[in-house]
Amino acid sequence: MMPADPLLRIDGLHISFKAGQQWRDVVRGVDLRVAAGEVVGLVGESGSGKSLTALSIPQVLPPGARISSGRIVFDGTDLVGLPRKAMNERRGRDIAMIFQDPLTALNPVIPVGRQIYDSMRTHQAIGHKAALARIEELLALVGIRHPRERMRAYPHELSGGMRQRVMTALAVSSNPKLLIADEPTTALDVTVQAQVIGMLDRIRRELGIAVLFISHNLDLIAEICDRVCVMYAGKVVESSSVESVFAAPRHPYTRQLLRCIPRLDADTGPMPTIPGLPPRFDSDLVGCPFAPRCDEASDRCRTSEPPTWREPGHLAVCWDAA
Amino acid sequence: MASLFLRRLGFSVFSLLVVSLLLFMLTRSIPESPARIVLGDEATKTQIADFDRQHGLDRPIVVQYAVWLERLVLKGDLGRSFTTGLYMNEQIADTFPVTMELVIVAFVLASIVSVFLGTLSAFYRDSLVDYFARLLAVLGVSIPGFWLALVLILAFAVERDWFPPGGFVPLSAGLGPHLLSIALPCFCLSVFYLAVITRMTRASLLEVLNQDYMRTARASGLGRGRILMYAMRNALLPVVTIAGVSFGHMFGWALIIEQIFNIGGMSRALLTAINQRDYYMVQTVVMVFTIVFVLANLAADMINGWLNPRLAAAAA
Numbered sequence: 001m002m003p004a005d006p007l008l009r010i011d012g013l014h015i016s017f018k019a020g021q022q023w024r025d026v027v028r029g030v031d032l033r034v035a036a037g038e039v040v041g042l043v044g045e046s047g048s049g050k051s052l053t054a055l056s057i058p059q060v061l062p063p064g065a066r067i068s069s070g071r072i073v074f075d076g077t078d079l080v081g082l083p084r085k086a087m088n089e090r091r092g093r094d095i096a097m098i099f100q101d102p103l104t105a106l107n108p109v110i111p112v113g114r115q116i117y118d119s120m121r122t123h124q125a126i127g128h129k130a131a132l133a134r135i136e137e138l139l140a141l142v143g144i145r146h147p148r149e150r151m152r153a154y155p156h157e158l159s160g161g162m163r164q165r166v167m168t169a170l171a172v173s174s175n176p177k178l179l180i181a182d183e184p185t186t187a188l189d190v191t192v193q194a195q196v197i198g199m200l201d202r203i204r205r206e207l208g209i210a211v212l213f214i215s216h217n218l219d220l221i222a223e224i225c226d227r228v229c230v231m232y233a234g235k236v237v238e239s240s241s242v243e244s245v246f247a248a249p250r251h252p253y254t255r256q257l258l259r260c261i262p263r264l265d266a267d268t269g270p271m272p273t274i275p276g277l278p279p280r281f282d283s284d285l286v287g288c289p290f291a292p293r294c295d296e297a298s299d300r301c302r303t304s305e306p307p308t309w310r311e312p313g314h315l316a317v318c319w320d321a322a
Numbered sequence: 323m324a325s326l327f328l329r330r331l332g333f334s335v336f337s338l339l340v341v342s343l344l345l346f347m348l349t350r351s352i353p354e355s356p357a358r359i360v361l362g363d364e365a366t367k368t369q370i371a372d373f374d375r376q377h378g379l380d381r382p383i384v385v386q387y388a389v390w391l392e393r394l395v396l397k398g399d400l401g402r403s404f405t406t407g408l409y410m411n412e413q414i415a416d417t418f419p420v421t422m423e424l425v426i427v428a429f430v431l432a433s434i435v436s437v438f439l440g441t442l443s444a445f446y447r448d449s450l451v452d453y454f455a456r457l458l459a460v461l462g463v464s465i466p467g468f469w470l471a472l473v474l475i476l477a478f479a480v481e482r483d484w485f486p487p488g489g490f491v492p493l494s495a496g497l498g499p500h501l502l503s504i505a506l507p508c509f510c511l512s513v514f515y516l517a518v519i520t521r522m523t524r525a526s527l528l529e530v531l532n533q534d535y536m537r538t539a540r541a542s543g544l545g546r547g548r549i550l551m552y553a554m555r556n557a558l559l560p561v562v563t564i565a566g567v568s569f570g571h572m573f574g575w576a577l578i579i580e581q582i583f584n585i586g587g588m589s590r591a592l593l594t595a596i597n598q599r600d601y602y603m604v605q606t607v608v609m610v611f612t613i614v615f616v617l618a619n620l621a622a623d624m625i626n627g628w629l630n631p632r633l634a635a636a637a638a
Contacts, residue, residue, distance in 0.1 A: 060541045063532070091543030104534035109555045109630050119542040154631050170542065 005076065007177055007210050008034040008057070013070035015052050015061065015234075023068060027052050028234035030070070032212075034178065039204065039211045041221035041242070043257070044231035047278055050214050053231070054180050057212075058091045075177065093123040096171035100183040102163035106155040112166045113139075113151025116173050123174040138169040141206075143199050161192035165199060172207060179204060182214045197224060218261055222246060230254050233279050233289035240314040250309065250316035252296045288319070296320060326627040326634045334616045341612045342394075346387050349605040355379065356404040359599050377404050405600040413591050413603065414610060420490060421580065421587035422614075424504060425572045428511035433565055436516045440523025440561075441550070444531065455520055462517025467575060471510040471582045478506065488584035507583045511575055515568045522564045527557040559626055566622025570615030 015027035027049040034040045044050045055061050057072055059079065072079040075094065079087065099105040107115055116135050120126060126134065132151075139147030142165040155163055164184060171179055181200065185193040201224045204211050215221055221228050221242065228245050230238040230253065238251040249255045256274045276293035279285060288294070291301040301319055309321035357365060357373035365373075374380045378389065393399040400410040443455035479487035484502075491503040530536060530553050539552045577589035588607060595603035627634045 055537075058541050060537050088543045088545070091541055093543060097538075097541040099534060099538060101534060105538045107535040107539065107552050107556070108632065110552065118544060118548050122542070122544055122548065154635075156632055156635070167538075170538075 005073075006033040007036040007038075007075060008032070008212070009071075009073040010053070010057075011071045011073070013053065013056065013072065014068045015049070015056055015065055016068040018064050023066075025068065026065070026234055027056070030231070030234070030236055032229060032236065032239075034210050034212055036177065037208050037210050038227065039213060039225045041225035041228040042212060042214045042231060043216060043218060043221055043228060045216060045278055048231040049234040050231045051182055054097075054182050054212060054214050057178075057180060058095045058097055059087055060091075060097070089123075092119050092176070093174045094176055095178045095180065096174070096176035098164070098167050098171050098179065098181045098184045101187045102160060102167045103155060103187075105167055106163060106170075108155055111152050111154055112158070112170075113153075116151075116166075116170045119170055120173045135169070135173070138173055139166070142166070142169045142203065143195075144169075159192075160188050161196055164188060164192075164196050168196075168200060168203060172203060172209065175207060176209060178212065179209045180212045180214070183216070184213075185220065186215075186217075193220075200224070218257055230257070233285065235289070235317065236315075237290070237318070238316040240316075244314055250314065250321040251290075251318045252294050252320075253290050254316075256295075288317075327624060330620055330623045334620045337616055338612060342391065342609060343387065345605050345608055345612075346390065347383065349601045350383050350386065352601055354599075356601070359405050379404070400606050401602070403595075403600050403602045405598060405602065408603075410603055410606045414588075414606065417586060417588045417591040418610060420585060421573065421576050421589070424507055424511060424576050424580070424585070424587065425569065427504060428508040428576075429515070429565075429569050429572060431508060432512035432516040432519060432568070435512075436519035437523050437558075437561065440520040441527060441554070443520070443524045444527035444557075445550075447528065452524075455524065459517040459521045459524075462513045462520075465513065467510045467514055468578050468582055470513060471506070471579060474506050474510065475582075488582075490583075490585040490587075507579050507585060510582075511572060511579050514575070515565075515572060518568065519561060519565055523557065523561050526560050527553060530557040555629055558629055562622050562625045562629070566619045569618035570611075573611055573614055 010030055010032040013027055013030040013032075014025050016023040016025045030049070030053050032040070032042075032053070042050045042053065052061065052065060056067055057074070057079070059067075061067070067080055070080065074090070079090070082090075106112060113132075113135050116138065117131055120131050120134065124131075135151055136147045139150055144150050144162060144165050150158070150162075150166075155166075158166065167184075184200065185196050188196060197220060200211070203209070211224075213221065213225055225242050227240065228242050229236045230245070230251065232253050238245065238249065238254045240250075245254060246258065249258060253274075256272075259272045260274065262271060274293055279289050279292075287303050288297070288301045288306045291297040294301065298319070306317050306319045309316045309318065355370060355374065356377070356379070357370040361369055361373060371380070378386060381389075390401065393401060398411070400414065402409050439451075439455045439458070443452045446452055475487050478484045485506050486499075486503050489503060491499040493500045533556070535556075536549070536553060539549055544552070573588075576587065577592065579585075580587045580589040581593070588610070592604065592607045594600075595607065
């Protein structure tokens with residue numbers, strides 16, 4: 001029997017940037033699935049294309065970037081090439097987003113309650129009073145005390161953690177099916193990080209929202225995700241359940257990432273790092289893009305593109321995955 | 323907000339005091355006594371001394387300033403010119419409204435058109451509208467107003483008689499003729515500021531549209547109207563500041579435009595005063611300019627305080 005269609009299915013997504021006169025692919029064929037209610041982690045270094053992949057779903061890519069090919073099927077509809085109006089109806093209502101820096105992501109001159117209000121009234125047939133009551137409820141839900149007073153606050157009057165809570169309330173205000181969280185805790189203090197992650201996890205359980213969680217922090221991913229996709233140089237190189245990625249990673253890049261998680265309980269000497277840098281997006285790639293930094297690479301890796309190794313629920317793009 | 327207002331108001335009053343003191347000192351430090359101008363070169367020393375005593379010019383300069391300031395603040399009395407003997411309040415009342423009307427009409431025209439054009443230009447970057455707006459902005463800042471005025475008079479008042487070539491028709495003579503008489507001057511006065519504010523609006527809005535919070539607004543699926551409002555509340559800050567400065571600045575430019583169109587506004591009062599060496603009238607005209615400039619900036623600060631709660635909070 002075929003499994004039911006996932007909520008989000010991305011096939012062969014290419015995103016390119018204009019570099020001079022040429023368009024260069026930065027995201028080079030990403031495949032991704034998110035089932036309803038599932039939490040999928042997307043992990044990778046800066047420049048791996050994880051944020052661009054995320055931004056391409058509600059189509060809020062930065063200027064100069066565009067989806068050059070591929071399909072983003074959400075709830076049965078291909079979002080690529082969807083008319084502006086139809087896309088806009090899905091933004092905020094079906095697909096919501098939380099960004100990295102909650103200070104810059106909230107409008108500085110509009111009270112936070114008003115920002116949630118505007119989004120809600122855009123998508124829902126809800127009266128003024130009912131909307132205000134719902135905002136109060138939402139703010140309480142994300143763990144803001146005195147929500148009625150806080151509604152009138154401006155972003156600069158709130159702490160970083162509070163802002164991210166507000167951002168979450170804004171994102172879930174119209175009961176989206178998918179929440180995209182782009183490094184939601186990177187800009188926060190470690191102690192606040194844990195609180196915000198706990199809050200996010202609780203909210204998505206209560207509201208039954210699927211989450212695409214973008215992070216470079218594998219620890220966080222392990223904490224809240226069901227599945228994880230590892231991205232490198234614009235491609236998903238390994239994808240599996242969190243358990244099997246942590247227990248038996250198939251891609252050397254994943255293995256090296258796991259080795260880099262700092263441990264407090266063991267004296268392991270200097271912090272391990274992955275030597276070298278990811279390839280520049282404007283360089284031509286031959287063979288496996290990770291080969292120059294891979295400690296297990298052979299000649300084959302450097303000359304020809306690796307095949308995709310598959311096992312039920314597990315996928316890796318490497319010559320030696322099997 | 324109230325705190326911001328009080329602060330700015332205090333600063334404005336302070337600026338006005340400093341400017342008035344400077345102006346007063348400068349006028350009084352002209353070595354030639356007004357008695358010489360009024361009584362002529364043959365006046366005797368006693369005649370001059372009498373004149374000075376009559377007009378209080380023999381008292382210490384600080385006392386003179388205090389008397390002048392007291393009359394101005396408490397009674398709104400600008401006093402009489404020592405040279406012409408005319409009441410300066412009347413002279414200002416005759417000419418100020420004319421200049422003020424020109425400036426207000428030109429300012430409103432410049433602000434509305436430029437904010438509209440600048441917004442279109444930013445939202446439709448690199449489109450035809452944008453190229454047009456950018457071209458207009460470059461032309462507007464590079465064409466001198468007095469030259470434009472002459473060209474427009476030639477084209478639309480001499481070659482075709484769509485507009486009167488000059489002169490000011492008061493409103494009492496009918497709305498139509500009145501508007502026709504101020505159309506060309508107001509247009510010439512507004513062009514430069516229209517260009518400046520268009521550029522400022524475009525640049526500011528382009529920067530705001532790239533901000534993270536605008537991406538949030540788009541990702542929230544807000545409609546065009548909301549998106550515009552979210553952007554404008556941020557983008558207008560520098561625009562309002564520039565507009566405030568422009569308003570005061572326009573007063574200066576209005577003098578030249580008035581001369582070209584032969585309009586009896588403050589330029590006439592000022593130039594007559596200069597020709598008659600009526601320094602007291604010059605001082606008064608400059609003081610009026612300063613008051614307008616300071617008030618325009620105060621208004622801009624208040625609008626910004628309302629647009630941006632952080633400014634108001636910083637002042638609290």
